[in-house]
Amino acid sequence: xxxxPVTAAVRVRRAEVSDLDDLVALEESSFTxxxxxxxxxxxxxxxxxxxxxxxxxxxxxxxxxxxxxxxxATTIARxxxxxxxxxxxxxxxxxxxxxxxxxxxxxxxxxxxRLEVRKDNAVAIRLYERLGYQRIGEYAAYYADGADALRFxxxx
Ligand SMILES: CC(C)(COP(=O)(O)OP(=O)(O)OC[C@H]1O[C@@H](n2cnc3c(N)ncnc32)[C@H](O)[C@@H]1OP(=O)(O)O)[C@@H](O)C(=O)NCCC(=O)NCCS
Numbered sequence: 001x002x003x004x005p006v007t008a009a010v011r012v013r014r015a016e017v018s019d020l021d022d023l024v025a026l027e028e029s030s031f032t033x034x035x036x037x038x039x040x041x042x043x044x045x046x047x048x049x050x051x052x053x054x055x056x057x058x059x060x061x062x063x064x065x066x067x068x069x070x071x072x073a074t075t076i077a078r079x080x081x082x083x084x085x086x087x088x089x090x091x092x093x094x095x096x097x098x099x100x101x102x103x104x105x106x107x108x109x110x111x112x113x114r115l116e117v118r119k120d121n122a123v124a125i126r127l128y129e130r131l132g133y134q135r136i137g138e139y140a141a142y143y144a145d146g147a148d149a150l151r152f153x154x155x156x
Contacts, residue, residue: 010093012100015045015052015065022062023052030083033144036067051104055084055093063088066097070108076153077105079115082124094127106156113156116142116149128152 015023024038036044044050049071055064064084070077079101084093105113116139117124133152142149 009057010055010063010091010096011057012053012055012096015041015054017042017045019052019054019062019065020045022054023065026062026065026083026085027081029086036081051101053097053100053104055088055097057088057093060088064093064097066101068101068104068113070105070110075109075111077101077108077110077113079113082115094124095131098127098131102154102156111156112153114151114153116151118143119148119150125150128154 020038020041023036023041027035027041041052044052044067049069051068051070053066053068054062057063062085065081066079066083067081068077069080079098082094082097084097102113114136115128115133117128119138129152131154133154135150136153137151139149139151141147
C-alpha cells in the first residue's frame with residue numbers, strides 16, 4: 001500500500017552553499033551528539049558520493065534536510081541524516097525528504113536504502129515503518145551516549 005500523500009506544497013531540492021547556515025543551525029537544534037559539522041556539510045555538498053537535500057514550501061525556503069551516502073562498491077544507499085525544523089514537524093516534510101532520497105537512490109541504480117535510528121526515537125521509527133522500512137537488526141551502544149540503534153532497510 002502506498003503511504004499517504006505528503007503536503008502538496010513541500011518541495012525538495014539539492015542543498016547549496018547558501019544553505020550552510022540553516023543546515024548547521026538545524027543540526028545543532030536537532031541532535032546533541034554525533035553531529036555533522038559545517039566543514040562536513042560543506043564537503044558533502046560537492047561530493048559525488050553524497051547527496052544533501054533541503055525541503056522548502058511556499059515562501060519558507062528551509063524546512064528540513066536529509067543526507068544520503070552512496071558508495072561505489074555497493075548498491076545499498078545509506079540515509080545518514082534526517083531532520084525537520086521544529087515549526088514544520090508533522091506536516092509531511094520528513095516523509096517528502098525520505099521519498100526524494102529513495103527516488104535519488106533508485107535513479108543511481110541502488111537496490112535498497114538503509115538507515116540507523118535511535119531505539120528511543122519513536123517519531124522517526126513510526127515514519128520509517130509507515131514508508132515501508134523493515135527492521136533488519138540493531139547495533140548495541142551505537143551512539144556517542146551509549147544508546148542502541150535499530151537498523152532499517154527498504155527495497156527500492
Ligand atoms: C523525525 C522527523 C525528521 C520527522 O519529520 P516530520 O517532518 O515531522 O515528518 P512527517 O511530518 O513526514 O511525519 C511525522 C508525522 O506527521 C504526520 N503527518 C504527515 N503529513 C502531515 C500533514 N500534512 N499534517 C499533519 N500531520 C502529518 C505523519 O503521518 C507522521 O505521523 P505518523 O508517523 O504518526 O504517521 C522530525 O521529527 C525530526 O526532525 N526530529 C528530530 C531529528 C530526528 O530525530 N531525526 C531522525 C534521526 S534518524
